[in-house]
Amino acid sequence: MNEIDVTTLPINKQFSRRLIRPDSWIINCYDPSLAAPHPHIIIGDEKALLIDPTYTRLPLREYLEQYVTDKEIMVACTHDHHDHTNAAWQFDDCTIFMSEFAWNTIQGRRELSDEEGRWNAGQPHGTFVPTILKPGDTIDLGNRIVEVLPYEGCHSPGSLIYLDHKYGLLFTGDELECGQILVGGKRAGNSCVETLRDNVVRILEGWGDQIDMVCPPHNGSPFDKHFLDYLVENCERIMDGVEGDPNVGSMSYLFNPFEDRSPEKIKETLEDPDTFRSEWKGTSIVYNRKRIFRKDLNQE
Numbered sequence: 001m002n003e004i005d006v007t008t009l010p011i012n013k014q015f016s017r018r019l020i021r022p023d024s025w026i027i028n029c030y031d032p033s034l035a036a037p038h039p040h041i042i043i044g045d046e047k048a049l050l051i052d053p054t055y056t057r058l059p060l061r062e063y064l065e066q067y068v069t070d071k072e073i074m075v076a077c078t079h080d081h082h083d084h085t086n087a088a089w090q091f092d093d094c095t096i097f098m099s100e101f102a103w104n105t106i107q108g109r110r111e112l113s114d115e116e117g118r119w120n121a122g123q124p125h126g127t128f129v130p131t132i133l134k135p136g137d138t139i140d141l142g143n144r145i146v147e148v149l150p151y152e153g154c155h156s157p158g159s160l161i162y163l164d165h166k167y168g169l170l171f172t173g174d175e176l177e178c179g180q181i182l183v184g185g186k187r188a189g190n191s192c193v194e195t196l197r198d199n200v201v202r203i204l205e206g207w208g209d210q211i212d213m214v215c216p217p218h219n220g221s222p223f224d225k226h227f228l229d230y231l232v233e234n235c236e237r238i239m240d241g242v243e244g245d246p247n248v249g250s251m252s253y254l255f256n257p258f259e260d261r262s263p264e265k266i267k268e269t270l271e272d273p274d275t276f277r278s279e280w281k282g283t284s285i286v287y288n289r290k291r292i293f294r295k296d297l298n299q300e
């Protein structure tokens with residue numbers, strides 16, 4: 001296969017965009033890895049909001065300003081993970097929103113050398129100081145309000161879930177998606193399947209009639225909100241004792257030719273005797289069978 005240095009191509013060949021609702025785009029940043037997340041950008045009468053700048057090393061800001069919007073761009077991070085936040089440095093002088101947990105993690109990452117922080121090697125850390133958001137806070141884009149919904153992070157403790165009230169788009173980061181939801185892993189804090197179920201039930205009861213589509217960065221966006229009902233069913237099957245598949249890999253997780261985790265890490269994850277994948281009606285939850293209920297968490 002011939003390798004192309006994509007950075008030598010015109011900027012509109014380094015990225016593409018797909019409209020999912022009026023003034024609402026998903027951006028494809030060229031990346032050979034199936035695991036690469038995709039930024040979304042939504043545009044109001046006065047400002048635009050980029051949800052998850054991702055870890056692209058390509059000039060995302062330049063592309064957005066040339067091809068997507070002439071409005072002032074603000075940035076909202078769903079969670080701290082490097083693949084969602086590393087390119088935030090490109091927006092150093094913009095308003096950047098995130099949770100306090102995410103900010104603490106990012107400050108810690110700024111202390112690391114290139115070798116220690118290999119995910120960001122060769123890239124600036126940025127000097128921005130974010131605006132901290134918590135559930136209930138809103139962002140006004142001009143005739144378009146975005147609200148942070150209550151959510152107890154299962155994938156990352158500091159996750160923020162954003163609801164665009166104008167078009168009913170729910171931006172969920174890695175907490176809610178079709179390809180796989182990674183719950184209760186070593187990086188996922190004090191979480192379990194029961195908490196995931198309660199999160200989704202709370203969203204459906206409080207905002208279900210306002211949500212039209214769910215927009216996660218990995219594994220396909222957007223998708224129909226009925227996925228959330230199936231996700232609750234999947235959680236309850238696990239809680240009822242229906243065991244998933246011990247072979248947890250997927251095309252975008254540990255099974256692709258551009259996988260950037262070490263062979264040792266892949267082996268450790270695939271051979272973990274307690275990690276399972278439960279698939280149900282198109283939803284997929286990767287969970288630890290020792291961390292299904294909240295009561296399980298107190299026993300460790």
Ligand SMILES: [Fe+2]
Pocket residue numbers: 079081155156174
């Ligand atoms: Fe993540």
